[in-house]
Amino acid sequence: MWISLSYACWGISVVLALWMLYDWFKVDTTYSEDVLTSSREGELEAVSEKHRI
Amino acid sequence: MTAAVETAQTTTIHGDRVSLLRVLGPAHVWALGVGIVLVGEFTGWNFSADKGGTLAALIVCWVVGLLYTSVAMIDSEVTSTVAAAGGQYAQAKHIVGPLMAFNVALFLVFAYTMLEVSDAILLGQTIVAKAGIPDMSYNSFIAATIVVLAWLNYRGVLMTLNVNFVITAIAYVSIVILFFSVSPWTQGAVLKLNELVTPGNALPYGWIGVIAAFQFGIWYYLGIEGTTQAAEEVRSPARSLPYGTMAGMITLLIAAAMTWYVCASLMPWEYLGITPYPLWDAGKLTGSPLLENLLFIATLLAALASANGCINDAARAWFSLGRDRYLPSWFSAVHPKYRTPYRSILFLLPIALAFAFIADLNQAITFSILSGVLQYTFMSINIMMFRKKWPLGTIRRGYTHPFHPLPAIVLFCLCVVTFFAIFLGFGSQLSAMVAFYFLISLWFHFYRYKFVRRGDQFTMPWPKPQGY
Numbered sequence: 001m002w003i004s005l006s007y008a009c010w011g012i013s014v015v016l017a018l019w020m021l022y023d024w025f026k027v028d029t030t031y032s033e034d035v036l037t038s039s040r041e042g043e044l045e046a047v048s049e050k051h052r053i
Numbered sequence: 054m055t056a057a058v059e060t061a062q063t064t065t066i067h068g069d070r071v072s073l074l075r076v077l078g079p080a081h082v083w084a085l086g087v088g089i090v091l092v093g094e095f096t097g098w099n100f101s102a103d104k105g106g107t108l109a110a111l112i113v114c115w116v117v118g119l120l121y122t123s124v125a126m127i128d129s130e131v132t133s134t135v136a137a138a139g140g141q142y143a144q145a146k147h148i149v150g151p152l153m154a155f156n157v158a159l160f161l162v163f164a165y166t167m168l169e170v171s172d173a174i175l176l177g178q179t180i181v182a183k184a185g186i187p188d189m190s191y192n193s194f195i196a197a198t199i200v201v202l203a204w205l206n207y208r209g210v211l212m213t214l215n216v217n218f219v220i221t222a223i224a225y226v227s228i229v230i231l232f233f234s235v236s237p238w239t240q241g242a243v244l245k246l247n248e249l250v251t252p253g254n255a256l257p258y259g260w261i262g263v264i265a266a267f268q269f270g271i272w273y274y275l276g277i278e279g280t281t282q283a284a285e286e287v288r289s290p291a292r293s294l295p296y297g298t299m300a301g302m303i304t305l306l307i308a309a310a311m312t313w314y315v316c317a318s319l320m321p322w323e324y325l326g327i328t329p330y331p332l333w334d335a336g337k338l339t340g341s342p343l344l345e346n347l348l349f350i351a352t353l354l355a356a357l358a359s360a361n362g363c364i365n366d367a368a369r370a371w372f373s374l375g376r377d378r379y380l381p382s383w384f385s386a387v388h389p390k391y392r393t394p395y396r397s398i399l400f401l402l403p404i405a406l407a408f409a410f411i412a413d414l415n416q417a418i419t420f421s422i423l424s425g426v427l428q429y430t431f432m433s434i435n436i437m438m439f440r441k442k443w444p445l446g447t448i449r450r451g452y453t454h455p456f457h458p459l460p461a462i463v464l465f466c467l468c469v470v471t472f473f474a475i476f477l478g479f480g481s482q483l484s485a486m487v488a489f490y491f492l493i494s495l496w497f498h499f500y501r502y503k504f505v506r507r508g509d510q511f512t513m514p515w516p517k518p519q520g521y
Contacts, residue, residue: 002184009197016204017402023207024399027388036386039072041137041285041376041512 073138074392076211077287082280082297084218085365087304088358089168089276091224094312095332095352096175097272097418103326104269104478105262107317108255110325112263113270114309116467121274123464124429125302126454127436129295132281133451135513136290138394139373140281140366141428141435146377147513148439151505153431155379155497156490160428161282161370166401167421168276169363170408173198174417176356179330183349195409202361203402206368209391210286217361220354225308227351231336232311234344235318243339244318254322267467267474271422273309276359277301278428282366291451329414364398364405371397377510379501419479423486426471433465442518 027036102110128141137143142161146154176198177191205213235243256262280298287293316331319338328334336348372394375384388395408417440457454460475483 002180002186002189005180006189006193009193013193013196013200016200020204020207020399024395027390027395031389033383033386035071035389037376037382038070039376039385039387040070041139041143041373 071387071389071392073285073387073394074210075286075288077214077283077293078289079287079293079297079300080218081211081214082283082287082293083301083304084214084221084358085283085362086277086280086298086301087225088217088221089165089279089362089366090274090301090305090359091221091308092172092175092355092359093272093275094228094308095224095355096329097269097275098309098312099269099316099325099328099331100272101266101269101326102317102322104258104474105264105266106255106257107250107322107325109258109263109266110270110322111313111317113266114273114313117267117270117273117471118306118309120429120464120467120471121277121305122302123460123467124278124432125298126460127432127464128278128281129298129452130450130454131432131436131439132284132294133291134448136284136287136294137373137512138282138285138369140284140370141278141432142370142373143284144281144435144439145431146510147515148435148442149431151379151502151510152494152498155374155501156494157428157431158370158374158379159490159493160424160431162367162401164421164424164428165276165279165363165367165370166405167408167417167424169199169360169367169405170412171414171417171421172356172360172363173405173409174412174414175329176353176360178414179333179349179352179356182330192410196406198357198360199364199402199405199409202357202364203398205361206364206398207388207391207393207395209393210283210365213361213365214283217358220361221358224351224355224358225304227347228308228311228332231332231339231344231348232315234341235315235339237311237314240318244315246314246318249319249321250317257322264470265474265477267471268422268478271425271471272418274302274305275422275425276362277305278432279362279366282369285369291449295452364401367401368394368397371401378505379497416482419475419482420486423475423479423483426468426475427486427490429464430468430472433461433468436461442520443515444519447519448515 098110101113131144132140135144135147139158142154142158145157173195177194180194181189181191205216240247280294280301284290284294312332316325316335319335325331330352333348333352336344372385374380375382384397384400386396437458445453
């Protein structure tokens, strides 16, 4: 049973790794780099935190 | 209400801006912090008994508990104000400066990646120990642990931390069940603390053994500060982060005390100090197959929860470095559907796998602890500068920690003691790690910093600091 489980672990790892690589390729070819890297630190704070005591 | 609506729009605009998703609550913060740490009760803390005896393990449980309570309080105050992914990295950037921030981010990435590696190795070794098949390799279990959890993290933070909440809770409840199953109120029936810990063997190496035990005492709570990495993904950072972190710390103090009491009452210190599975062994020693299997499963779940949280945190720290161009901005990409730092998760995946396949558990753990203690030392200095530059009343804080500057002083002093303890056991690794951070700092200062957009990296809408 443990040996079978070991092979199953290899199988799951390979399938999920390939899926992530496929999804990575799909996303990078669908969206522009500007959109993908458009996250900015502190946007929420700029809106909601006025820091007035 | 208006602010809330604007906030929702800011974080969910699609096709224009893609940012991390604010979906987490205090329970997820608790699951992240306790999930990373709880594995330390299932293995790691007990090696302090080897260094100084069973009583030393108890002394460091409380003294290191004090260190981490200071960490939790200080971290809660600063992060309730600097609510950004990267946690202590973002704090260092705003309060100390870019070079410190770069180093702190590396401390974070190393601490969490090496802890993830240690968790995966532990899980593999535990399964192989249970299987009892000679020469069976555990590489497949290591690969599955790291890849499956990376996939979970890739697919979204909400599911990742929901899973962490459930498996952490099961692992925690198993400790509570073990504790109450051995009649803790009655010595002699199952527990034999009086016989196992005597004045003659309580501190076999004296007080220097207690100091040496600090190195592994860190395991009781290592990683609780990881809660701050969720700062950009919690709905209400000023409330959720202090609440989740402090609740996590209280939970861990209780777990640590129960774990020590049961294990010290069932195993002699000579065995307790070397076994890789103290709680699983405690389950076996009760004679109950149910408890034995429960603690076996709990050991696996604790390792999984820890690795899961570590992937989450290391990826956020790496992502933040990319976003500020401390590293190539390529790393700052956010998945447009799952809203996760997917490139950072994928980049760190093969690194974790490589270390897990080639490193041994002791080396990985030591690098994780070293990076963690370097980070705590920074935090004690950071809070002093934070209070000096922005005294109470000048900016809004979600939480204000009491007795300042006492926690910062206690934290700094205990970090110094821990460095000494690590030096006693792993002096060469300590020197190598310090040399590594020194060289990488030179690289950052003389080469990389010219790529940073200096005005863009300070994002908190704070008033000018006092004295500037």
